[in-house]
Every structure is written in structure tokens, then in C-alpha cells.
Amino acid sequence: MSRYVLRFGVLGYLLVLLVLPVGLIFYKAFEHGFGHAWDAVTTPQALHALKLTLLIAAIAVPANTVFGIVMALALVRTRLPGRGLVNALVDLPLALSPVVVGLALFLLYGRGGWLGGLADHGVHILFALPGMVLATMFITLPFVVREVVPVLREIGTEQEQAAETLGASPFQVFRRITLPAIRWAVLYGVVLTTARAIGEFGAVAVVSGRIVGKTETLPLYIQGQYESFDTSGAYASSVVLALIAIGTVVALRAVHPREEKEDA
Amino acid sequence: MRVIWIALAGVALLAGSASGASKGGSVNLVAYSTPKDAYGKIISAFQKTPAGSGVSFTQSYGASGDQARAIAAGQPADIAALSLDPDINVLVRKGLVPKKWNANKYRGIVSDSVVVFVVRDGNPKHIKGWGDLVKPGIQVITPNPFTSGGARWNVIAAYGALRRSGKTDKQAVSYVYKLFKHVPVQPDSARAATQVFAQGKGDVLLTYENEAVYAERKGVHTEYHTPKASMLIETPVALTKSGQSNPAAKAFYKYLWTAPAQKAFAAQGYRPVVKSVAKGFHFYRPPGLFTINSKRYGLNGWAKVNKRWFDPNKGIMAKIERSIGQ
Amino acid sequence: MLHRGGGSLARGVALGYLSVVVLLPLAALIWAARVGGPGAFWDQVTRPEAVAALKLSLGVASLCALVNAVTGTAMAWVLVRDRFRGKSFVDAVLDLPFALPTIVAGLTLLALYGPNSPFGVDIAFTRTALLAACLFVTLPFVVRAVQPVLLELDVEMEEAAASLGAGPVAVFRRIIFPNLLPAVLSGVALSFARAVGEFGAVVLISGNLPFKTEVSSVYIFGQLQSGNQSGAAAVSVLLLLISLGVLLAIGALRHWRTRHDHV
Numbered sequence: 001m002s003r004y005v006l007r008f009g010v011l012g013y014l015l016v017l018l019v020l021p022v023g024l025i026f027y028k029a030f031e032h033g034f035g036h037a038w039d040a041v042t043t044p045q046a047l048h049a050l051k052l053t054l055l056i057a058a059i060a061v062p063a064n065t066v067f068g069i070v071m072a073l074a075l076v077r078t079r080l081p082g083r084g085l086v087n088a089l090v091d092l093p094l095a096l097s098p099v100v101v102g103l104a105l106f107l108l109y110g111r112g113g114w115l116g117g118l119a120d121h122g123v124h125i126l127f128a129l130p131g132m133v134l135a136t137m138f139i140t141l142p143f144v145v146r147e148v149v150p151v152l153r154e155i156g157t158e159q160e161q162a163a164e165t166l167g168a169s170p171f172q173v174f175r176r177i178t179l180p181a182i183r184w185a186v187l188y189g190v191v192l193t194t195a196r197a198i199g200e201f202g203a204v205a206v207v208s209g210r211i212v213g214k215t216e217t218l219p220l221y222i223q224g225q226y227e228s229f230d231t232s233g234a235y236a237s238s239v240v241l242a243l244i245a246i247g248t249v250v251a252l253r254a255v256h257p258r259e260e261k262e263d264a
Numbered sequence: 265m266r267v268i269w270i271a272l273a274g275v276a277l278l279a280g281s282a283s284g285a286s287k288g289g290s291v292n293l294v295a296y297s298t299p300k301d302a303y304g305k306i307i308s309a310f311q312k313t314p315a316g317s318g319v320s321f322t323q324s325y326g327a328s329g330d331q332a333r334a335i336a337a338g339q340p341a342d343i344a345a346l347s348l349d350p351d352i353n354v355l356v357r358k359g360l361v362p363k364k365w366n367a368n369k370y371r372g373i374v375s376d377s378v379v380v381f382v383v384r385d386g387n388p389k390h391i392k393g394w395g396d397l398v399k400p401g402i403q404v405i406t407p408n409p410f411t412s413g414g415a416r417w418n419v420i421a422a423y424g425a426l427r428r429s430g431k432t433d434k435q436a437v438s439y440v441y442k443l444f445k446h447v448p449v450q451p452d453s454a455r456a457a458t459q460v461f462a463q464g465k466g467d468v469l470l471t472y473e474n475e476a477v478y479a480e481r482k483g484v485h486t487e488y489h490t491p492k493a494s495m496l497i498e499t500p501v502a503l504t505k506s507g508q509s510n511p512a513a514k515a516f517y518k519y520l521w522t523a524p525a526q527k528a529f530a531a532q533g534y535r536p537v538v539k540s541v542a543k544g545f546h547f548y549r550p551p552g553l554f555t556i557n558s559k560r561y562g563l564n565g566w567a568k569v570n571k572r573w574f575d576p577n578k579g580i581m582a583k584i585e586r587s588i589g590q
Numbered sequence: 591m592l593h594r595g596g597g598s599l600a601r602g603v604a605l606g607y608l609s610v611v612v613l614l615p616l617a618a619l620i621w622a623a624r625v626g627g628p629g630a631f632w633d634q635v636t637r638p639e640a641v642a643a644l645k646l647s648l649g650v651a652s653l654c655a656l657v658n659a660v661t662g663t664a665m666a667w668v669l670v671r672d673r674f675r676g677k678s679f680v681d682a683v684l685d686l687p688f689a690l691p692t693i694v695a696g697l698t699l700l701a702l703y704g705p706n707s708p709f710g711v712d713i714a715f716t717r718t719a720l721l722a723a724c725l726f727v728t729l730p731f732v733v734r735a736v737q738p739v740l741l742e743l744d745v746e747m748e749e750a751a752a753s754l755g756a757g758p759v760a761v762f763r764r765i766i767f768p769n770l771l772p773a774v775l776s777g778v779a780l781s782f783a784r785a786v787g788e789f790g791a792v793v794l795i796s797g798n799l800p801f802k803t804e805v806s807s808v809y810i811f812g813q814l815q816s817g818n819q820s821g822a823a824a825v826s827v828l829l830l831l832i833s834l835g836v837l838l839a840i841g842a843l844r845h846w847r848t849r850h851d852h853v
Contacts (some may be wrong), residue, residue: 002758003672004721014662017726020738021698028701063607065745071604078597086605089612094780095833097787099807100826104615105816107823108623110337110829111358114618119338127339137611153765162702190687199691203732206814209339211324212293219693219790224325226697226794228300229482235781238694249682252689254265300814330815340722355818395765408798411815430743452815464705576818586638589801 015110025242028097028235040236046136049221050240056129057197057216060136064193068144072176076152093141101138102206105131109207120230127209132217135203140196144189152178169254187255195248199241288318289512294335295345296328296413296456296499298475302532303345305517306525315515327453328413335360335504342507343517345374345499347413347454349556349566350574365502374520375474375534377497378550379488381411382461382469382476385485389467393491394425397443397468404446405455405466409574409581414454418470420556420569420582421495427561428552436562441584445489461486466497472497473547477533487549499534523556596681616830623823634824642801643809644828650717650805651785654724655778662775662781669733671742676809677769677814694789700795701814713798720805721792728781736770743769776843787829 014197029037040046071090074080093101109115109125118125125131126144155178178192208215216224226234295303303323310316324331324339328347333356335341344361346352352372355361366372383391389402396405409415422443426436451457454471461469462484469476469486476488501520507513519525526536527544536542557565573580611802636638645716661679664759669681687695699722701707704714713719751761797803804812805827 006664007668007672007674010661010665014665014680014683017722020727021695021702021726022686023689024696024702025694035606067607069750070600071608074597074600074604078601081599084841086608087841088834089608091837091840092612092833095787095836097789097810097829097833099789099805099810100829101615101620103810103822104619104673105339106814106821107733108615108618112337114614116338116619124338124340126337129332134611134615136718141611142607144786156642171701173687195689199689199694199790199795201691201693202811204810209294209324209334210326211322211339214322215692219691222691222697223693223794227297227453227455229459229462229484234697238691238697241691241694244692245686245694248689250684252685259444327815329817333815333817333819336817367718408800408812411812448799449803450799452798452812458713463714576813576816576821584801589642590638 012160019092022242024234025235025238029128029232029239036232037236037239040230040233041240045213045234046218046221046237047218049216049218052129052132053198055135055220056136059133060140060197061190061193064137064140065144065186065190066176067141068193069148069182070149071145072152072182076149077157087206090104090142090145098200098202102135102203105135105138105207106202106207122154126207127211129208129215132204132215133206136197136200139200139203140193143196144186147185147189147192148182151182155181166182184255188252191248191251191255196246197247198248273347276343288316288320289510290320290322291507291510291513292324292337292340292343292401293345293516294324294331294343296331296347296483296577297343297453298326298347298414298472298478299499299529299532299534300325300455301478302474302529302534304533305528306520309528310519312542314521316512318498319512319516325455327407327411327456328409330452335576340506341504342510342513343501344504345501347499349472349500350356350416350570351413352500353567355502355504359505361502361504368521370521370537371498372500372502373498373537375499375526375529376537377472377474377499377533377535378494378527379470380473380490380494380554382458382471382475382479382486382489383467383490385487387487387489391468392489394422394429394439394493396423397470398439398446402441402446402468403466404447404456405449405451405457405461406468406470408449408452408571410435410576412450412454412457414457414475415450416570416574417472417495417497418531419573423472423573424495424554424558424561424563425491425493425552428554433562437580440580441587444477444584445588457482458484462555474533474588487510490548490550492550493554496555497569518529597805619826619830623827625820631824631827632821634821635828637821639804640806640821640825641799643804643806644825646717646804647786647806648718648832650720650724651782651844653721653729654728654785655808656783657721657725658728658732659774659778660728662777663736663770666736666740669809670737680741681820683728684733687727692788693729693793696791696794697721699723699726699791714795715799715803717803719795719797720792720803723795724781724785724788727788728784731781731784732774732777735773735780739770772846773845776840779836779843780838783833786832829831 080086101195106126107113109131138229160173163177204217208220210216210220218241220262222234222237266522268539271500274440293303294540302354307321311319325504328351332351333348335344344352344355352361352365381391387395390399406418407415409419419440420439423436426439449460451460454475455468458471458475479486503513522536523541526541530536532540532544535547554561556563560561563569576582668678700714703711703722705712713722748761748765751765787807792805792809796805796808798808807827810822810825
């Protein structure tokens with residue numbers, strides 16, 4: 001009996017908090033027919049926002065992937081000075097408000113900031129692509145590191161050392177031994193990174209300048225359209241992002257290497 | 265390896281399609297939240313003139329205060345179209361806008377408007393005058409006066425209207441206090457406030473007349489009333505220092521006061537400032553219209569009003585928000 | 591492999607990247623916050639608006655974490671111990687809040703529980719709405735922390751206790767609860783940290799009303815908009831400290847958990 005109470009309690013909670021809201025996005029987007037929604041997401045402005053969002057992800061995700069692997073190696077396989085601090089800094093984006101991240105970048109690269117002079121030399125960081133990429137990189141920094149670290153710990157160093165004694169160079173050891181072992185963890189981290197990169201709002205909102213058709217990402221565009229009474233456009237673009245999110249969830253399932261123990 | 269090449273090619277493709285180029289020069293327009301549609305129309309009309317052919321534009325719209333801080337921090341802007349003088353003066357102090365930005369015939373003012381009450385269809389709560397706003401149970405929507413220029417116009421309109429009806433300074437301030445007790449939401453810009461009202465929140469929205477026209481046009485079931493005593497809103501446009509050395513920006517700046525541009529403003533609900541154009545439109549002129557310089561009602565220009573009312577720590581509005589909140 | 595040359599290269603690259611992306615901006619933030627000296631910093635963080643916003647953020651985040659502790663543990667329990675059709679679907683759906691952009695979450699919560707709610711539930715622009723938005727974005731944290739621990743938990747121990755006459759409540763209290771506690775707490779801490787700083791999901795639904803519905807992240811954004819950069823930076827530094835504190839707590843919990851495992 002209590003089992004059913006618990007089960008339906010949990011399912012009811014999920015229904016109210018999660019399933020209904022997400023379902024409503026789809027309903028609202030297709031309320032006026034599929035063609036209407038299609039037109040709304042294929043306006044030049046919406047397409048540009050989508051492209052920009054993907055472009056930012058296409059730069060930030062590979063950068064953080066490489067960083068994530070290297071950082072995980074440095075954390076697990078070397079004696080890193082100030083390891084506790086480094087660990088905290090890597091995790092920080094998980095716990096820090098995106099607005100604070102945006103503000104920090106704003107103060108660093110804005111006029112009067114330490115690197116504000118770059119703009120006078122034609123290097124535009126703020127209100128341009130680089131600032132938005134940096135914001136996204138900050139926010140999505142931890143995911144690959146956090147997935148790779150435990151796997152690296154688990155596989156140990158025996159095989160790597162064996163290969164090394166046989167005369168393999170560090171790079172060869174990495175490519176032949178380490179990388180295959182952490183492959184799935186990296187992929188899992190990449191999917192998480194991508195999901196966060198595409199949906200980032202707060203940090204990007206502070207540094208973007210919202211230049212129409214130039215520095216407007218899809219989440220910013222959605223807010224803009226919503227406020228300019230193009231609610232169906234906002235919902236249609238939300239569906240695009242929701243589909244990406246659902247795709248992410250499916251990819252997470254496919255990629256997750258854990259072996260589920262069936263309960264007895 | 266192949267994956268990496270494909271990814272790189274993808275990045276290049278996206279980067280290529282995400283940037284644009286132009287021949288006739290380009291103009292960076294940074295504006296407050298409401299005139300997006302008006303500028304959209306004016307820009308395409310401008311591009312059809314000889315001076316504007318081939319000129320490309322970047323446009324950014326948001327809360328007036330937010331746009332001012334973005335320009336101050338380095339957002340490229342040739343033309344700053346903000347909702348009130350103090351926001352332009354922020355840029356003057358930073359040396360980004362010349363001191364004599366308002367030296368043209370129209371004192372840099374590109375369009376006028378008045379503060380109006382937007383109410384639900386049929387005016388079910390019978391809201392006509394300022395006194396009706398503070399009746400029990402009435403919810404008033406206005407944006408946040410510390411980020412939105414529109415909200416500042418609203419606050420000063422309320423104060424001035426009370427002064428005009430013969431109330432003392434103290435009584436008028438206490439009216440504003442009472443008014444803000446009826447405010448359940450303070451969105452960050454005038455446009456965001458309109459959207460909140462359209463969503464069904466509140467009984468009356470205090471806003472620009474042009475925003476009321478906009479809401480009606482977007483199919484929100486509303487009507488608007490201009491109170492007998494209201495404020496003349498004057499929205500400035502400044503050519504920044506970078507704009508002064510940009511021929512395309514200078515041409516566009518001039519174009520804003522030509523008949524076609526002023527007509528385009530009027531078509532979106534803004535009151536034209538060029539008299540010959542204004543004649544062709546019939547905007548209701550309330551008997552008690554006052555301006556930010558109406559000394560009789562205790563208004564001595566934006567510089568003084570801004571300091572007295574909107575200083576974030578000592579301003580009257582800061583005190584009002586605090587005493588309501590605590 | 592990284593014992594010789596590769597090691598210092600990896601370290602250099604990793605720390606260099608970390609410095610440029612994370613450390614440098616944060617240093618600039620702290621620098622901006624201390625510009626007027628400690629007195630000005632104190633004035634900024636003790637402004638009544640700032641204090642009210644921070645209190646509200648902490649309150650909402652605590653409540654959110656508390657609710658998550660209960661619902662998250664219950665969800666993990668149902669997902670691990672219960673059997674029903676569609677369970678794996680439910681399990682997958684749980685990751686959606688993580689993947690769904692926060693602005694979309696805010697938009698849809700507003701549509702569902704706002705003035706135009708199809709169910710007539712209007713909580714928009716209230717503190718309840720803030721809580722709902724935070725619960726949405728932090729939904730997976732406790733579940734995902736507890737689930738693996740619950741999977742590993744020895745059912746035989748519970749059965750043994752039950753056969754010795756312990757009732758279900760006693761079994762839960764004596765055996766299950768102590769084992770789950772570290773995981774629950776680290777999930778709770780993470781959802782707390784996330785909720786304190788949430789912006790995207792609350793920006794449309796918060797109402798922005800000082801002292802009533804203005805949370806810290808929205809306050810910071812507002813201060814930045816109204817040109818009070820040092821005020822925005824000061825409160826940001828406070829949030830930064832809170833985040834670091836929570837992370838340290840999670841680190842301590844992790845430590846505790848590994849020790850717990852070896853006993």
C-alpha cells in the first residue's frame with residue numbers, strides 16, 4: 001500500500017513540476033499549426049540566433065573537452081600544488097550564479113576594466129562573440145573534468161606504466177591506453193557540456209549587448225520575442241531548444257557506461 | 265581525426281554565416297526597449313534614400329539604463345536612442361557623447377509621448393484619473409524606476425499631476441508612496457511591463473502612449489485613457505563621438521527629423537516633434553500637460569529631478585521602496 | 591605516463607586555461623568590489639535592498655533544498671526499489687531539467703502557473719513562483735546523488751533486520767537512512783547552491799519587486815542596469831563566498847562518505 005502511495009506521489013510530483021510544463025511548450029508552439037511554428041523558427045533572426053548558439057557551443061565545447069581531459073590528468077596523475085583550491089575552482093561554476101559570472105567578465109573586459117583597453121586595439125571581447133564564448137566556457141567548465149576524474153582513478157596506472165617501460169612515448173601512452181579507457185566518460189561529459197552551453201542565459205545576457213541578428217543567442221532571442229508579443233515565436237524557438245534537450249537526455253542514456261544492477 | 269576536421273569545417277561555416285559585411289558603411293544603433301518596430305520601419309525607409317543606400321545597421325534594444333551602461337562599458341554605438349536625458353548624460357560624463365549633443369533645433373528630442381493608463385477592455389474598474397489608481401484592490405503595473413526610463417516618467421507624472429491639482433510637495437510625495445503600495449510587479453523595462461500586463465496581471469498599466477497603441481495593435485484586449493493631468497514625455501537621441509566621425513550615422517541622425525521618419529514614428533503611436541508632420545495626426549492633448557521643466561509643479565529639469573527622486577541610496581524612490589518593503 | 595615531461599605540460603596547460611577562464615574574471619570582480627575600500631563594500635552589502643534580496647535567496651534555496659531532500663530521496667527510492675512499467679522512461683525524464691535551458695523553464699512555468707494558467711493556478715510574481723522555478727532546475731540533484739548509493743545498498747541487511755523483528759520504520763531509520771545521508775546531503779548542498787544563484791528560470795516569473803520577490807541574482811542584474819557596478823560586484827562577491835562554502839561542505843561530505851565506506 002505505502003509503496004503505491006510513494007510511487008504515485010513521486011509520479012504526481014514529476015507530472016506537475018516537469019511533464020506538464022514541458023508538454024505545454026509543445027502545445028503552445030503547435031497551437032496554430034505546424035506551419036506557423038515552422039515559419040516562426042525560420043525567420044532570419046531566429047535562424048541567426050540558432051546558428052550563433054551552435055557556433056558558441058562549437059567553440060566552447062571542444063575547448064572545455066580538451067581542458068577537461070588535461071585537467072583530469074593533472075589532478076589525478078600529477079602532484080598538483082594547491083590541489084584543493086584547483087578542485088574548488090573547477091567545481092565553482094556548478095555552484096555560482098550565472099549573473100556573477102557575466103558580471104565578472106563584464107568588469108574584466110569592460111571599459112575601465114583590466115583588459116578593457118583591448119577594445120581600443122580592435123579586439124572586441126564584450127558585446128561580441130569572444131565574450132559570449134568565454135561566458136559559456138566558464139559555465140560549462142566542470143562537466144568533462146568531473147566525469148573523467150573518477151574513471152582515471154579507477155583504471156589506475158599499471159597499464160600506462162607497463163607501456164611506458166616498453167618504450168612508449170607519453171603521447172603514445174595517452175592515445176593507446178588512457179584515451180580508450182576514458183572515452184565514454186569524455187563523451188558523457190561532452191554531452192553535458194553541450195546541453196549547458198546551448199541553454200546558457202544569465203551569463204551570456206550580461207555580456208551580449210543583445211545586438212539583433214548579431215549577438216543574440218537563441219535563449220536571449222526567446223526572451224526578446226516573448227517580450228515583443230511574439231509569444232508563438234518564443235514558444236516555437238523554445239521547442240527547438242527543448243528538442244535539443246530531449247536529444248541530450250537520449251544521448252546521455254546511450255552514452256552512460258554504468259552497468260545498472262538489477263535489484264533483487 | 266576526421267571528426268575534428270568535420271567539426272572545424274562546421275565552425276568555419278557557422279562563423280561565416282554568422283557575420284555580415286556591408287558596402288555603404290554601417291551604423292550601430294543602441295536604443296531603449298519600446299521603439300523597436302518604429303526604428304525597424306525607419307531604417308528600411310532610410311536605406312531606400314540615396315544617403316542610406318547600402319548602409320547596414322546593427323540594432324540593440326533593452327531597458328534604457330541597461331543600454332546606457334552597456335555603451336559606457338564599450339558596446340559600439342553611433343546613435344544612442346534612450347528614453348530620457350539622464351541616461352544620455354551618463355554617456356556625456358564618460359566622454360562618449362559630446363556635451364552639445366542636444367544642440368539641434370529640437371534639443372535632441374526625436375519624439376514625444378504622454379503617460380497614459382492602459383486598462384482592460386471596457387474599463388471594468390472605472391479607472392480614469394490619478395485618484396482611481398490608489399483605490400482599494402487596484403493593482404498597478406509599472407516598471408522598475410531604477411532600470412527603466414519609462415518608470416521614471418511614470419513616477420514624475422504622478423507627482424506632477426498631484427502638484428497640478430493643488431497638492432503640496434509633501435502630499436504629492438505621499439501619493440507616490442501610496443501608489444507604489446499598489447504595485448505587485450516591477451519588470452525591468454517598459455516593454456517587459458507591457459508583456460506582464462498582457463499576461464493578465466494587474467488592473468492598470470502606467471506607460472507611454474505609444475506603448476498603449478502597441479499593445480492594442482498586438483491584440484491585447486485593452487483600451488487606454490489619458491488622464492487630464494499628464495506628463496509630456498520627450499525622448500532624446502544622441503549622436504555619439506564615434507557617430508560623429510561616421511558619415512552614415514550622421515546621415516541617419518539627420519534623417520530622424522525628416523517627414524518620412526517622423527511619420528513612421530507617428531504611425532507607431534509616437535507624437536512627432538516636427539510641427540508640419542504633427543499637423544497631420546490627431547493626438548489628444550490633455551488640458552493639464554506639463555513637462556519636466558514645469559517649475560510651478562516643482563519640476564526643475566531632469567538633472568535635479570533625477571537626483572532628488574532616483575538616487576539609488578538617498579532618492580525619494582529608494583526611501584519609498586524601502587518603507588513599503590520593510 | 592605523466593611522471594616526467596608530460597606532467598608539467600599538462601599542469602601548465604590546465605592551470606593556464608583555468609586562470610584565463612575562471613580566475614582572472616573572478617579576480618577582476620573582487621577588485622571591483624573593493625574599489626571604495628572596506629567601508630564602501632560594507633555599505634553596499636548592507637543596503638536594505640541587498641540584505642532583503644540575499645535573505646530571500648537563501649530562504650528560497652533552503653526551502654528548495656529541504657523539499658528536494660524529501661522528494662529526491664523518494665524518487666530515488668521509487669526508481670531503485672519499485673517496479674512498474676515505464677520506469678526507465680521516468681528515469682530518463684529526470685535529466686530534462688538539467689538539459690532544458692533555464693529561460694525555457696521560466697517561460698513554460700509562467701504559462702502553466704501564471705495569470706493565464708489553464709488550471710487556474712496563478713502563482714506568478716510571488717515567492718511561491720520562485721520556489722517552483724528553483725525546484726524545477728534542481729530536480730535531478732538529490733535523485734542522482736542518492737540513486738547509485740541506494741543501488742549498492744545491501745538488501746540482505748535490511749531483510750536480516752526485518753527478520754529480527756525490526757519494523758519498516760526502524761529498518762529505514764537504523765539501516766537505510768544512515769547509509770543514504772551523505773549522498774542526500776551532498777545533493778541537497780548542490781541544489782542549495784544552484785538555487786541561491788538561479789537567474790534564467792526566475793527572471794520572467796520573479797516580479798522583480800524589491801523586498802518582496804527580488805532575489806540576489808536579479809538584484810545584481812538590476813544594480814548593473816542602474817549603473818551601480820560596485821554594488822553589483824559587492825553582492826556578487828558575497829554569492830561567490832557562499833558558493834565556495836557550499837563546495838567546501840560538499841568536499842567534506844565526499845571525504846566523510848569515502849571513510850564511511852571503508853568502515
